[in-house]
Amino acid sequence: MNRFSRIAFLLAAGCLLSAGCGKTPNASYRLNMVEATKQRLTTEQEQQVATVLLAMFGTPDDPVALPEFGLDEAKLRLASGPVRSDIVGRKNGLYREHCAHCHGVTGDGMGPTAAFLNPYPRDYRPGVFKFKSTERADKPTHADLLRILRNGIAGTSMPSFALLSEPQIDALAEYVKYLSIRGETELSLMRAFFELDDDAQGKLPETREFLVDETAGPIAEKWKSAAAAQIPVPDMPADIDLVASIAKGRELFYGDKANCVKCHGVTGLGDGQANDYDDWNKAIVEINKEIQGGLAKAGETSTSGMSSEDAAEHRKQVAWLGKFSHVVDGDALTPRTIPPRNLRLGVYRGGRRPLDLYYRIHAGINGAPMPAAKGTVPPEDIWHIVNYIRSLPYEFDGELGADRPMVARDRF
Amino acid sequence: MSRSQAETPKTGLAHAVACVLVAVTSVLLCFGALVTTFDAAMAVPDWPGTYGHNMFLFPWAEWFYGPWDLFLEHGHRLLGALVGMISLVLAAVVWRTHQSPAVRGLAAAAVLLVLVQGVLGGARVLLDDKTVAKVHACTGPLFFAVAVAIATLTRRSSSSQSATSSAAVRSAGGLALATYVQLVAGAQLRHLDASVDPATFRWLVAFHLAGAAAVAALAVAAVLCTRSCGQPIARRWSLAILLLVGCQLALGVGAWVVNWGLPSGWLPASWAFSDPLLARSVWGATVVTGHVVLGMMILGASVVLSIATGVLRSAVKSTVRPQQADRLRERAFA
Numbered sequence: 194m195n196r197f198s199r200i201a202f203l204l205a206a207g208c209l210l211s212a213g214c215g216k217t218p219n220a221s222y223r224l225n226m227v228e229a230t231k232q233r234l235t236t237e238q239e240q241q242v243a244t245v246l247l248a249m250f251g252t253p254d255d256p257v258a259l260p261e262f263g264l265d266e267a268k269l270r271l272a273s274g275p276v277r278s279d280i281v282g283r284k285n286g287l288y289r290e291h292c293a294h295c296h297g298v299t300g301d302g303m304g305p306t307a308a309f310l311n312p313y314p315r316d317y318r319p320g321v322f323k324f325k326s327t328e329r330a331d332k333p334t335h336a337d338l339l340r341i342l343r344n345g346i347a348g349t350s351m352p353s354f355a356l357l358s359e360p361q362i363d364a365l366a367e368y369v370k371y372l373s374i375r376g377e378t379e380l381s382l383m384r385a386f387f388e389l390d391d392d393a394q395g396k397l398p399e400t401r402e403f404l405v406d407e408t409a410g411p412i413a414e415k416w417k418s419a420a421a422a423q424i425p426v427p428d429m430p431a432d433i434d435l436v437a438s439i440a441k442g443r444e445l446f447y448g449d450k451a452n453c454v455k456c457h458g459v460t461g462l463g464d465g466q467a468n469d470y471d472d473w474n475k476a477i478v479e480i481n482k483e484i485q486g487g488l489a490k491a492g493e494t495s496t497s498g499m500s501s502e503d504a505a506e507h508r509k510q511v512a513w514l515g516k517f518s519h520v521v522d523g524d525a526l527t528p529r530t531i532p533p534r535n536l537r538l539g540v541y542r543g544g545r546r547p548l549d550l551y552y553r554i555h556a557g558i559n560g561a562p563m564p565a566a567k568g569t570v571p572p573e574d575i576w577h578i579v580n581y582i583r584s585l586p587y588e589f590d591g592e593l594g595a596d597r598p599m600v601a602r603d604r605f
Numbered sequence: 606m607s608r609s610q611a612e613t614p615k616t617g618l619a620h621a622v623a624c625v626l627v628a629v630t631s632v633l634l635c636f637g638a639l640v641t642t643f644d645a646a647m648a649v650p651d652w653p654g655t656y657g658h659n660m661f662l663f664p665w666a667e668w669f670y671g672p673w674d675l676f677l678e679h680g681h682r683l684l685g686a687l688v689g690m691i692s693l694v695l696a697a698v699v700w701r702t703h704q705s706p707a708v709r710g711l712a713a714a715a716v717l718l719v720l721v722q723g724v725l726g727g728a729r730v731l732l733d734d735k736t737v738a739k740v741h742a743c744t745g746p747l748f749f750a751v752a753v754a755i756a757t758l759t760r761r762s763s764s765s766q767s768a769t770s771s772a773a774v775r776s777a778g779g780l781a782l783a784t785y786v787q788l789v790a791g792a793q794l795r796h797l798d799a800s801v802d803p804a805t806f807r808w809l810v811a812f813h814l815a816g817a818a819a820v821a822a823l824a825v826a827a828v829l830c831t832r833s834c835g836q837p838i839a840r841r842w843s844l845a846i847l848l849l850v851g852c853q854l855a856l857g858v859g860a861w862v863v864n865w866g867l868p869s870g871w872l873p874a875s876w877a878f879s880d881p882l883l884a885r886s887v888w889g890a891t892v893v894t895g896h897v898v899l900g901m902m903i904l905g906a907s908v909v910l911s912i913a914t915g916v917l918r919s920a921v922k923s924t925v926r927p928q929q930a931d932r933l934r935e936r937a938f939a
Binding site: 216 | 646650656801865879
């Protein structure tokens with residue numbers, strides 16, 4: 194074989210190898226294996242959950258929404274399935290085209306690109322969303338989701354989809370709600386096994402009362418009632434003296450009541466307490482601690498003095514810890530701490546409008562260590578903090594060694 | 606009359622057709638890259654027809670003024686068909702002008718590849734399958750490389766080129782091979798199935814980055830090896846490739862940034878964009894598509910360099926067949 198033939202052969206082989214091992218399988222939802230393992234579900238129980246979810250929610254290519262969920266199936270069909278468009282340019286499969294590479298087909302925040310992104314893409318399954326106009330524990334409104342899709346999230350990899358049409362953005366927001374309801378229902382079903390009676394023989398009741406009225410229905414209801422849970426925002430006083438307001442805001446920022454300084458630091462550079470995790474990462478950190486602690490304890494325990502039943506139980510526990518460790522490695526991303534925001538950059542993830550900052554301070558950020566000022570700081574004082582925060586990128590700060598006011602970007 | 610002068614008309618025709626093939630294929634590759642960038646592959650659900658019409662009889666106004674996705678996908682098909690026809694013409698011309706076995710082999714390979722590529726394109730649509738799309742994306746550059754090789758080998762002056770150092774041959778051949786492997790890796794990233802786990806994507810990115818480093822190193826090596834090889838054309842091509850590789854690295858970084866932004870958390874927070882990225886922007890699509898197309902151009906240039914440095918030297922040397930020389934002798938010197 195001469196050189197030319199060898200090169201041709203290598204190219205052809207490379208081309209064929211690149212094809213992978215066969216046809217791409219149809220998209221499917223991934224079971225939440227971290228929760229399933231945590232709840233010590235058997236294979237049969239995992240299968241039951243998967244079957245129930247399939248019946249209630251369908252597949253990524255053919256989603257189903259029960260009337261109780263209050264979701265628009267026409268919008269779901271526009272967003273779901275593989276990417277395709279018709280002769281007039283109407284596009285289907287919007288979620289797969291624009292979102293799934295980061296958020297994953299299941300909405301578990303485990304899309305192919307997820308490991309490279311910082312912060313990680315949102316996992317919709319716990320039903321927790323950060324940037325919204327509702328109280329901390331409430332779901333976001335449909336308008337909140339639309340705003341995030343339209344504006345993107347500055348300082349992260351979440352882009353603005355402003356170039357999509359309104360019906361397309363609307364369909365994507367609906368699909369995000371669908372995935373979130375599905376994910377939260379999955380979590381509830383997995384946790385429900387723990388509360389089963391002995392009579393149930395380890396099987397969930399497959400009745401409408403249990404599955405819809407008791408499990409998925411209340412979750413969907415929270416989404417439906419989100420609009421009513423919107424935070425009432427008092428208008429910023431029209432005759433407000435901005436300089437005095439900023440000074441008051443500064444006082445609150447450094448004071449005990451708002452205590453923003455604890456995390457955002459005395460300079461506002463986000464250099465305060467920076468070793469905390471958001472809820473998604475914290476859950477994995479705690480699981481890892483449980484596994485490491487369990488394995489260390491198991492390593493110290495000798496089975497020689499145990500009864501055969503205790504020894505069997507011990508071995509079972511060690512096997513479960515090993516399995517759990519393996520599942521977490523494969524189904525979760527390495528936890529990362531969440532640094533407090535650098536307020537001198539003028540980059541606000543939840544939106545740069547004063548109203549957005551008001552919501553963040555009033556309700557805190559759900560899923561993040563940022564606490565709610567509601568109940569501690571009166572609404573009019575929240576406006577003062579908003580004004581101070583908005584002034585921070587331009588504030589002269591002698592502590593930083595500057596001898597003149599500088600915009601944030603000149604400082605670094 | 607010298608031998609090369611006598612061969613000019615026939616060899617020139619093959620070269621001209623091959624150049625047309627390379628030019629049209631370049632446009633075809635741009636359309637193909639845009640189809641992937643805009644996820645427009647399924648804008649036409651049937652094949653080989655287009656919405657029930659014969660592909661060539663689909664109303665042109667509906668195509669040209671229609672939706673962007675339809676414009677890309679149907680345009681890609683029309684250009685593919687055109688490339689297929691030019692490949693057939695080229696094969697006929699190559700045979701009629703008695704080119705060397707290597708050139709005839711390449712012309713036959715071009716016809717075979719374009720047929721396979723057409724069928725793969727159809728299968729990608731009919732099966733709506735990403736795996737087929739990946740193979741389709743790997744065959745495209747291969748066909749382009751073959752077309753460039755034919756155009757280079759049928760060039761009149763190529764027969765007078767002599768081999769350079771073995772290091773130059775190795776670096777040029779290695780560069781072409783590494784560039785193709787990079788395009789294959791890029792195709793895996795571009796046609797990634799959303800169900801793939803993050804670990805696989807991480808591995809692919811690492812491979813693509815390592816490949817970029819290898820291509821850059823080989824491009825530098827090619828410049829160094831051809832510096833004193835006595836082949837000015839090889840030197841010029843190697844320098845041009847180095848420049849293209851530099852642009853390609855910048856486009857690669859750009860392709861990441863327009864898709865996912867600056868890697869915040871890895872870079873200082875002050876580097877974060879104050880405005881979010883804009884999905885599906887013209888700027889973003891241009892950078893990402895440009896990265897793919899420039900990769901193809903580097904492959905084409907590497908093939909030219911490989912031939913200029915002496916890879917396929919035997920093919921160049923035997924461009925004129927003995928029987929042809931006999932006929933020429935009878936005609937010109939009898």
